[in-house]
Amino acid sequence: MLPYASDLLGAVLQLPGDSSKGILLCRLETKVLQRIGLLFCPPINTTWQYQRGCRSLQDNLESLLMSHDNKDSLVSAKVADHSLYTGFQNNISSDISGDCSLTMNCELFNTDEVAEVIDKLISALRSQFTGVRWSAAKGIGRICSRLSSSMVNDVLSAVLSLCTKLEPYTAWHGACLALAELGRRSLLLPSKLPEVIPVVLRALFYDERSGDHNYGSNVRDAGCYVCWAFARAYHPKDFVDYVVPIASSLVLVSLFDREVSVRRAASAAFQENVGRQGQFPHGIEILTTCDYFSVGNRAHCYLQLSVSVAKFKEYVEPMIDHLVNVRLGHWDDSIRYLAACALGKLYIADPDYMMEIVLPQIINGSIKSTLHNQQGCIFGTGELLCASSSYVINEENLLKIKEIVPAVS
Template sequence: MDTKEENLEEGVFPGCTLEYFQEHKEVLELIKSVEIIIDDKSNYETSLQKFKFIMEQYREQAHLLDSHLEEILEEVIVRVRNVNADMNLKHTLFKYLYMIVSVRGYKVIVKKLPHEVGDLKPVLSMLEEQDSTDLENWQTRYCLLLWLSIIVKIPFDMSRFDTGESGDSSVMQRILTISQTYVLSHDSCNKIAAYLVSQFITRTDVKQVHLQPFLTWCTQYFLSGNSRDDFCKYGPLSALASILKFGKREDILPHSEFLLTTLTEAHINTDSYRLTRRYYVKLIQRLGLTFLKVQIAPWRYKRGNRILSVETNDKAKDRTQDLPTTETITQEEEEDFEVVPQVEEIINELFETLRDKDLTVRWSAAKGLGRVTNRLPKGLADDVIGNVLEYLSPREKDPAWHGACLALAELGKRGLLLPHRLPAAVTAILKALVYDEPKGYCSVGSYIRDAACYVCWAFARAYDHRTLEPFVQDIARGLPLSSLSCLHFGVKDLDKPFRFGWLFSFGLKSVSIHYRLYQTGVLPSRRWPYHTNYS
């Protein structure tokens, strides 16, 4: 009996996973046949749908495309560069390119796009010719903005590309104008336009002239009292957040106080649009990192196992036992530096957004709180942790519980939650594992139990087993209780500590029991929980 039959007898079934990009030749043929089918509406739509169907199969395993991306992109770009090609043909090619970008992600694709000096003016001119109100071919504008974002990084002064003729705008001004236009657009182009701005405005020859005016241009949309402009705040916010992400600290620091004051006066944290609040949180946390020196907290706890691999041999156990003790690590001298008052204001804003009604905003605030705390002195960081624990109290509503759990996980992952805080943290997390608040004919609490499981996963990953051992039995009782109502999260996180054999001797047996109950339908039927959005 072969291995496949043995697996089927044992109940192990093959998943819907792919091993390689099987249709790469078919994809290339579809691209090459564009010139033929462009005038045949029936074949044209069939080809588009076929290309989309092929790409969608790899959305969960997009890395399989990597080995063929350069060849595919080359076929597209060669045809786009043809000056004699019809614009409808180019629109179709850019639709194909956008499907690839949507599956693999623009951060990967942009690195593989050509960035020759000769492409700058043709791409910029093609982008200027596009109609920003054309809803049918917005993919063309999206891909051209993405392509331009890598071209503008060429190591030559932008003034060299100017014609010098009177009345002609400089290339630098043309790029800035087109970027501002699409930052304010109401489609997906605003996200890529923000990325383009961050790559362009942080250039040495551009930031000296255009950085301050562009920041001022963005902030005027925050202070607008017109409700019609509420959506327009999102684009400038994402552009500013992207500039703070890619810009140098010494370039941003002179403008940080101005930006913080403007954001505070605009009260963007109460905006009704979810993405506006989310990018506000991103911008606030990056301003906090700008105010603080670039350094990692010397007092942080030295992590235990970074990789959750199954290590059961004696060598692995000896390596775990040889890890430095908490006392040795926490005795490191802490550098004495002054924290500006603006940092405290930013931390308060992050704490307020931990209570936000939207999950993605709370998630961003938790990550921001972890990043900022990583640069704080030990005393201030301990105050931050104390305030997070206060959110896990009966007087707080469920969004605050969820935000606090995410924040604890982020602090624990970074080694910022020191062992003397673990008793209080574990006590609060045990309550979160069984959180269930009745509301009318239903109850809320599943996403809080999910976040509490995430905290347990983070603690098992971050702390040495000798540090976590006093709390193991309490956690071992809490996770199975959570898994009974949240199988997707409880069992998944129950398994993580078990991989460190020295924590729970009954771990694998418990997971096996849960899996059998899941198979037989005793527990709720949902996807088997070994995938997470948090890890």
């Protein structure tokens, strides 16, 4: 098929690019493009790819069978397995920047055609159809598995450029799917994580308001999928710098997201990270509390599960700050009310922080803010005052509380 690949590519590129063709034709066009792109990229042994270690089931079973014959062989098998598991990491440090010495000397003759295919696939990540975006993400992953490190870095930069405030939610969703595919295929080196992780964390809380509708639940779901894929892809020592922010973000999403599907996706991603990475603070305790079925009820998450998680100090302030800065001003009035009630429930977790930092902030929001945030802050102020009946409020805050009713009226 290679002699006809250029003609096929030209024919596909001449097809009309409007979305009026429907999802079926758009998805098939994307699949044809990626298959043509694979024709230009011969399979190679990409030694630059990230390798977590030897995870062959056959090798593991062979080592177990050997252990039954000789107890000493158990020790040697463990040592051998450990050397296989970490041997590649000893050769490739976490600050890999695409050193040419790690890349196979494989010349790509059709670079212009490959670049054109990748450009079309990246454009397809913006498609209004979920199936087209998903197909484009898988195609990018397949083609990048046959490219050099420098070319994959260029593709990664193009994918990350989709995650800006100027791009619609469809571009964010497609970019997250592509990042998950690149990570799942070991094409994201640890040196690229400082660029990728902040984008993933923003995707976990993405929420776009447009008229009477709100978009972003699929973006948050895709962000959870990226966290799930990264948990399976990276060795714990290469992921240790991102454990705390990812753990906190997944807990916040699993407890406070509006959509049940996103809460369950975050819970599944948290479970995968606890099992694969083993470094999440109090991971087992939280996992048994916020499991897949427990997070199904929204009120239960806000009013009961959040109190259980607040027993662990690492998550108290992130939970309180998220409720104050995000949920009290949410566009859904039921979320605003639940967030205010949750603040009252969480008062006992850190009374000083609530009264000295949070209370002045929500009092100011009750006096002067946007309509949604003002209502949420008024709810929050009332719940916090009820919960802190034994706490002595300073004179300055009392005077500001008196200004709330005149400001509203």
